[in-house]
Amino acid sequence: MDENIQRASLAYENKKFLNSPDGRILRLLSEYSEPLARFRRERIQDTVVFFGSARFHSRHDAQHTLELLEKPGSRALASAEEQHKILQARASVEMARYYEDARALAYKLTQWAMKIPSKRRRFVVTTGGGPGIMEAANQGAREAGGKTIGLNINLPYEQMPNRYISPELNFEFHYFFMRKLWFAYLAKALIVFPGGFGTCDELFEIVTLAQTEKLAKRILVVMYGSKYWKSVFNLQTMVDAGTISPKDVNLFKMVDSVDEAFAYLQENLTRYHLNLPQPQKVPEIAKTRP
Numbered sequence: 001m002d003e004n005i006q007r008a009s010l011a012y013e014n015k016k017f018l019n020s021p022d023g024r025i026l027r028l029l030s031e032y033s034e035p036l037a038r039f040r041r042e043r044i045q046d047t048v049v050f051f052g053s054a055r056f057h058s059r060h061d062a063q064h065t066l067e068l069l070e071k072p073g074s075r076a077l078a079s080a081e082e083q084h085k086i087l088q089a090r091a092s093v094e095m096a097r098y099y100e101d102a103r104a105l106a107y108k109l110t111q112w113a114m115k116i117p118s119k120r121r122r123f124v125v126t127t128g129g130g131p132g133i134m135e136a137a138n139q140g141a142r143e144a145g146g147k148t149i150g151l152n153i154n155l156p157y158e159q160m161p162n163r164y165i166s167p168e169l170n171f172e173f174h175y176f177f178m179r180k181l182w183f184a185y186l187a188k189a190l191i192v193f194p195g196g197f198g199t200c201d202e203l204f205e206i207v208t209l210a211q212t213e214k215l216a217k218r219i220l221v222v223m224y225g226s227k228y229w230k231s232v233f234n235l236q237t238m239v240d241a242g243t244i245s246p247k248d249v250n251l252f253k254m255v256d257s258v259d260e261a262f263a264y265l266q267e268n269l270t271r272y273h274l275n276l277p278q279p280q281k282v283p284e285i286a287k288t289r290p
Contacts, residue, residue, distance in 0.1 A: 031178040035171055039186070042168060045120035046273070047149060047186040048109055048265070050102060051202050052133025052193030052224075054159070058103075059096040065089050098193050098225060099136040104258045105191065105224075106140030106148075112266060114146055116274065123188060123269060124149055128179075128202075129170065130159045133193045138164035151179050180205055188273050189220040189265055194228040207251050211244075218272045222261055226254040 017023050057065070066089040069082070106125045113123040125141035127134035129150025141148035142164040150165035152172045161170050173179040184206060192203050209215050223229045238244045255261040 028175065028178065031173055031175055032181070035182055038168065038171075042147065043120045044124055044147070044149070044169075044186065045118070045122055046124070046188045047126040048113075048123045048189045048191065048269075049126045049183055049187045050106065050133060050137035050191050050193065051128070051195060051199045052098065052102060053095075053195040053199065054128075054130045054132035054134060055196075056095050056099045056132040056136070056194075057092055058099050058136070059093070062089070062092040062096040066093050095194070099133065101224065101258050102133045102136035102191075102193055103140035103143075105261055106137040107144045108140075108258065108262045109265065110141040110144035110146035110148070112262075114144070121147055122274075124169075126151065126183070126187070128152065128198075129161045129165055129172075131162055133195065135162035135164060137191075138162055142166070151182055153179055184209065184215075184219075187219055188217065188269060189222065191222045191224060191261065191265075192229075193224045200232075210251050211248055220265060220268050220272075221252050222264065223252045223254045224256075224261060226256050229254065 011017060012026075018026060066086070069086045069089050109123060110125055113121075116122045124147055125137050126149040127137045129138075129152035134150070138148045138150060139162075147166045147169060148164065149169040150161050150171065152159060152161050152170070153176065154172055154174050161172070171182070173182075180202065183202065187206075190203070190206050192199060203221070206219060207221060210219060210221070235244070235249050239246050239249065253264055255264060
């Protein structure tokens with residue numbers, strides 16, 4: 001008998017195995033079980049998810065960048081590349097309104113949700129955890145005094161989590177589809193600000209589930225910025241071609257202001273997901289009385 005033989009490592013402590021193709025199933029299960037444990041510990045019942053471009057900046061930051069590029073005397077001598085940067089900076093200032101609106105809407109939703117009588121946390125603002133609209137929504141929720149979730153993804157160019165995520169609800173995923181599962185699993189509403197391929201991918205993932213009746217709950221889908229979205233998607237063309245049903249256009253709600261979005265979400269989250277009286281609307285006739 002070999003007296004020098006050593007005890008083998010436990011399988012779940014064997015990093016070589018865990019990181020191998022044979023350990024993939026365990027990695028997948030971990031990206032389900034570990035977030036689930038944290039959500040239970042933090043008493044998260046459901047979420048409101050914000051999607052949108054990671055490239056937008058706050059109004060302050062966008063304006064500061066533009067001012068640096070447009071310093072007196074610099075434009076006349078600017079190269080074509082520098083002129084292009086100036087044009088991009090001007091567009092950034094224009095699109096900064098979406099950053100500020102996402103921040104304000106997340107603030108209002110969190111303030112309202114924190115007043116809901118419940119032993120668990122309701123409608124917690126959730127994002128992809130990065131910059132842009134994600135940062136804005138996390139910031140708004142944090143400023144309102146609420147918990148806020150970031151579901152980040154491990155990418156080659158290292159998208160870093162923004163500083164407004166609640167530390168105990170800061171997640172990082174390897175698998176895109178496990179991250180998407182957690183976007184959808186707890187969500188009662190999806191608010192989609194202008195964005196690119198990633199935003200569209202996440203949007204249509206949810207809408208397809210709703211269209212095919214694969215959701216056990218109603219998820220409200222709010223498209224923020226009707227001018228942008230109507231220029232990106234011509235849904236009437238799809239209806240006319242028969243690729244979607246006329247009723248499918250009702251899977252979205254287009255809005256253009258924080259107040260409009262908040263009123264719609266408050267009313268319908270109450271209607272479909274709370275056992276509370278719906279917010280009372282003032283009859284139009286009452287508004288005209290002295």
